Amino acid sequence: MATVQVSEAEKVYILHGIRDDLRVDGRGCEDYRHMEIETDVVSNTDGSAKVTLGHTAVLVGIKAEIGKPRPLVPNEGYLEFFVDCSANATPEFEGRGGEELGTELSNTLYKVFNNKHSVDLKSLCICPGEHCWVLYVDVLLLQCDGNLYDAISVAIKAALFNTKIPRVHISTDEEGGKEIELSDDPYDCMRLNVENVPCIVTLCKVGHRHVVDATLQEKACSVASLIISVTHKGTVTCTRKVGGGSLDPESIFEMTEAGKRVGKALHAPLMKVLQQEEHLGKKKQKVGFLG
Amino acid sequence: MPTDTKRLRGPEVSQSPSLFLCRPPAVLPSQGPRADGRQRDQVDVRPVFVRCGLVSQAKGSAYIEAGNTKLMCCVYGPRETERKDETDMKCGRLTTDMRFAPFSCPERGSWIQGSQDKDFSLMLHESLQPAICLHKYPRSQIEVNVMVLENSGSVLAHAITCASLALADAGIEMYDLVLGCSVRQDGASCVVDPSYEEESNCSSGSSENQGGLTVAFLPSLNQISGLQSDGEMTEEILTAGVRTCIEGCYKLYPVIQQALAKAVRKAAPPPSES
Numbered sequence: 168m169a170t171v172q173v174s175e176a177e178k179v180y181i182l183h184g185i186r187d188d189l190r191v192d193g194r195g196c197e198d199y200r201h202m203e204i205e206t207d208v209v210s211n212t213d214g215s216a217k218v219t220l221g222h223t224a225v226l227v228g229i230k231a232e233i234g235k236p237r238p239l240v241p242n243e244g245y246l247e248f249f250v251d252c253s254a255n256a257t258p259e260f261e262g263r264g265g266e267e268l269g270t271e272l273s274n275t276l277y278k279v280f281n282n283k284h285s286v287d288l289k290s291l292c293i294c295p296g297e298h299c300w301v302l303y304v305d306v307l308l309l310q311c312d313g314n315l316y317d318a319i320s321v322a323i324k325a326a327l328f329n330t331k332i333p334r335v336h337i338s339t340d341e342e343g344g345k346e347i348e349l350s351d352d353p354y355d356c357m358r359l360n361v362e363n364v365p366c367i368v369t370l371c372k373v374g375h376r377h378v379v380d381a382t383l384q385e386k387a388c389s390v391a392s393l394i395i396s397v398t399h400k401g402t403v404t405c406t407r408k409v410g411g412g413s414l415d416p417e418s419i420f421e422m423t424e425a426g427k428r429v430g431k432a433l434h435a436p437l438m439k440v441l442q443q444e445e446h447l448g449k450k451k452q453k454v455g456f457l458g
Numbered sequence: 459m460p461t462d463t464k465r466l467r468g469p470e471v472s473q474s475p476s477l478f479l480c481r482p483p484a485v486l487p488s489q490g491p492r493a494d495g496r497q498r499d500q501v502d503v504r505p506v507f508v509r510c511g512l513v514s515q516a517k518g519s520a521y522i523e524a525g526n527t528k529l530m531c532c533v534y535g536p537r538e539t540e541r542k543d544e545t546d547m548k549c550g551r552l553t554t555d556m557r558f559a560p561f562s563c564p565e566r567g568s569w570i571q572g573s574q575d576k577d578f579s580l581m582l583h584e585s586l587q588p589a590i591c592l593h594k595y596p597r598s599q600i601e602v603n604v605m606v607l608e609n610s611g612s613v614l615a616h617a618i619t620c621a622s623l624a625l626a627d628a629g630i631e632m633y634d635l636v637l638g639c640s641v642r643q644d645g646a647s648c649v650v651d652p653s654y655e656e657e658s659n660c661s662s663g664s665s666e667n668q669g670g671l672t673v674a675f676l677p678s679l680n681q682i683s684g685l686q687s688d689g690e691m692t693e694e695i696l697t698a699g700v701r702t703c704i705e706g707c708y709k710l711y712p713v714i715q716q717a718l719a720k721a722v723r724k725a726a727p728p729p730s731e732s
Contacts, residue, residue, distance in 0.1 A: 274573055277573075278686075282668070282689050401692065402692055403696050404688070404690045405687060406671075406685060407686050408682070410584070411588060412588050413588035413676060414681065414683075415681060416680065419682055420697050420700070423697060
């Protein structure tokens, strides 16, 4: 992850502040920064969303393509994740520098969605064993200011909510081969149910306390973080410890509990905002990338 | 393109014959004893066989066998680093690499590292880093290479144990041995140290609480250096799973210590009374 150099005095200042539940920008230990979400920003995709969390900006584009289902699960479609850390975010990502971080992020995303309930894969099936919808979720990091996992997961949830998959009709022609026809009406599409899509919460251990949504300076003062992905019901789909330090089992239990609480509370306002934006329809003010 | 009319070419992509089975493989029951006779909901790890110092060319090496899971680890270093960044001046660098032999899993894998292999290598790195005194090896690089010869379940946990043994065999200074343990939650019951069939089993019965958890633990310091879970579980089940893994690591500790002591005694036999 992109790092900043933090002096010893600054580290002590941040540590003491967090000990008293007061962070450098005035937030409490479990508060998020200002988050802005906009969906349908890229017209060439089937679904897209842009999320700005403080100074971190993430753009997700989803394209649905027709492919062959996986051999072991012939009646399900699947999702493919790819995270691109471009040199726009920080100069450290120039060339192949960002590849390692990108692979780590996409592998975690695969684990987060590796269960039966997050996305209904059976609804992505067109013809069992032959054709299915493959959703290519491509994440682009525009700006990096800490807490990438959270921003990416919120953006993916918003983009999946926004995804419009065209309806297909299967017809058999004279020789018995199957033909796929896309409906002519561009508004005739299938939407995904994103109720169970989890959100990722990153908790950084700073001193003896944990903080949610750490900035780069706070991350430089922590030894280890715990990533936990939570659904709206409170089910945990993936946890992972990142960083080069070790954690006490008691802190892990504390952080899991806090992560579950924070993650569960994130879903309701997020769905409300997404539905509000959807209802605005044509009246929606497009902010775009220069807002 | 000119086509070759004299030869009959088979399909370009080859598949495993197990995909063409008439009957799908039986789903393992989530109650009753496990396939290999161990108990559910109890810390019943497979007995391990460990040996250090097998590879003569490596600074340190270890081989671990647990049930049918077989893996070996070699440690090279401390060596001089090729790249010299600022960070290397103060402390050493640890490189980990975990590979699967193509014949190790029921389906043939490829030699080219997939993203899953890289993920395992990263987890291994995160689990080992807190335990090694890297500040004692400035400007050096320690390489840890794990090769999985046969994958019969909980491969990451055993790789962590094997790697820390190999590091100790190489004489790298560490704060403590790192032991790994994994559990699989299957509905209401949890199985410790799952085999390959238990890991990939998706029981169609209960859809709640299906998942796997791997923990890397430093026993004498009581610290968790690595944690990874997937599937879906409630927070209580996750916490209980972590506690079970810690217990499993404590059970494994004396065996690993004995193996290490044996290897040291063999390498440098105590002076005989004369």
